[in-house]
Amino acid sequence: MDLAYLLDFLRRLAANNNTPWMAEHRPEYQRARAAFAELIGQVLAEVAKTDPSLAGLTPTEAMFRLHKNDRGHRDPEPYKRRMGAGLLHGGRHAARAGYYLGVQPDGKSSLRVGFYHTTPALLGALRQEIHYNADEFHRQREAPALLRYFPAGLTTDAEQLVRPPKGYPADHPDLAWLKLKSFGAVRTFSDAEVAQGPGFVALAVAAIAAARPLVDFFNEALEPNG
Numbered sequence: 031m032d033l034a035y036l037l038d039f040l041r042r043l044a045a046n047n048n049t050p051w052m053a054e055h056r057p058e059y060q061r062a063r064a065a066f067a068e069l070i071g072q073v074l075a076e077v078a079k080t081d082p083s084l085a086g087l088t089p090t091e092a093m094f095r096l097h098k099n100d101r102g103h104r105d106p107e108p109y110k111r112r113m114g115a116g117l118l119h120g121g122r123h124a125a126r127a128g129y130y131l132g133v134q135p136d137g138k139s140s141l142r143v144g145f146y147h148t149t150p151a152l153l154g155a156l157r158q159e160i161h162y163n164a165d166e167f168h169r170q171r172e173a174p175a176l177l178r179y180f181p182a183g184l185t186t187d188a189e190q191l192v193r194p195p196k197g198y199p200a201d202h203p204d205l206a207w208l209k210l211k212s213f214g215a216v217r218t219f220s221d222a223e224v225a226q227g228p229g230f231v232a233l234a235v236a237a238i239a240a241a242r243p244l245v246d247f248f249n250e251a252l253e254p255n256g
Contacts, residue, residue, distance in 0.1 A: 031068040033133070034225040035061065040111060041135040047107040059096075066113040066133060067093065069231065073131065074117065076235040081242060083119040091121040112138065117238070125152060127213075127248035129238050139224050141234055143241035144184070144214030145248045152252055157195055157208050159251030164204055170244040179237035180215040184244070188212045213248065215241065 039062035043052070052059060070089040078085040092115040098108055112134035116122030127145040134140075145156065160167045170176070171184040190209040194200050198208050207213075217237055224230050 031072065031227050032061075032065045033069060033227050033230065036065040036069075036113070036133055037135045037221055037224060040113065040133065043109060044111045044135070047109055047111070049108055052109065063096070063113065066115075069133070070115045070117075070131065072228075072231045073234050073238075076231065077117065077129075077238050080239065084117060087117065087119070087121070089115065092117055094122055111135075125149065126252060127245045129241065129245070131234060133224055135221060137218060137220050139219040139221070141217045141219070141237050142214050143180070143216075143238070143245055144212065145252070146212045146214060148189075148211045153211065154195075156213065156248060156251050157198070159247070160204055160207055161198070161202075163247075166247065167204075167207075170247050173240075173243060175240040176215065176244060179240045180217050182215065184213060184215050186210065188214065215244075 039058055042055075043059075067089040070092055074084060074087055074089065074092065078087070094110075094114045094116065096109050096113060098110055112132045114130060114132035116124075116128060116130050118124040118126050118128030120126065125147045128143070130140075130142040130146075132140050132142075145152075177183055186206050189211045191211070194202065194205055195208055198205065202208060219230070219233070223233060226233075
């Protein structure tokens with residue numbers, strides 16, 4: 031698992047983000063993608079030992095395409111500058127809370143945990159759960175284990191409604207949370223951390239384990255709609 035090579039390839043791709051360059055360097059891309067697939071496979075194998083919902087999920091089902099899906103052609107760069115995967119039961123596009131691991135050079139590698147699929151029905155279910163079980167919500171988002179790996183905690187900086195959601199008063203004590211359109215915490219990693227290989231796998235697995243109670247809280251709310 032040569033993650034140093036993966037970082038180097040992505041750095042070169044960022045400087046040459048065009049189709050002719052990618053065609054010329056296809057073997058290097060395949061080597062880099064194989065390194066990322068091995069990373070995701072190892073993380074999944076470890077996480078599945080304690081999280082049965084991810085047992086059987088393959089790197090292919092988890093990994094996102096490198097090519098951008100920009101049908102409007104507004105972005106001159108055809109490729110993303112990172113490789114990413116969604117570790118969710120049902121695959122990367124499942125409408126559930128989960129874990130998103132991405133590798134990108136220059137300290138931009140990250141692990142995002144939470145719920146990012148913003149359909150009205152799912153958001154409504156999640157808001158209702160926060161409203162009904164506020165104490166448990168706050169207990170999970172303030173859990174010391176979570177904050178150890180995600181020091182900034184669950185963010186309120188995500189996209190949100192301008193007004194209170196329908197059915198909730200403007201003076202609701204948790205209005206800042208109820209207005210959110212997604213719920214997530216993020217941890218970034220240095221290139222040195224990523225290049226450790228097995229050490230990075232262990233760090234990602236530990237961070238996922240710390241976030242699992244919060245992710246489970248979200249998924250319990252979403253289950254009737256999933």
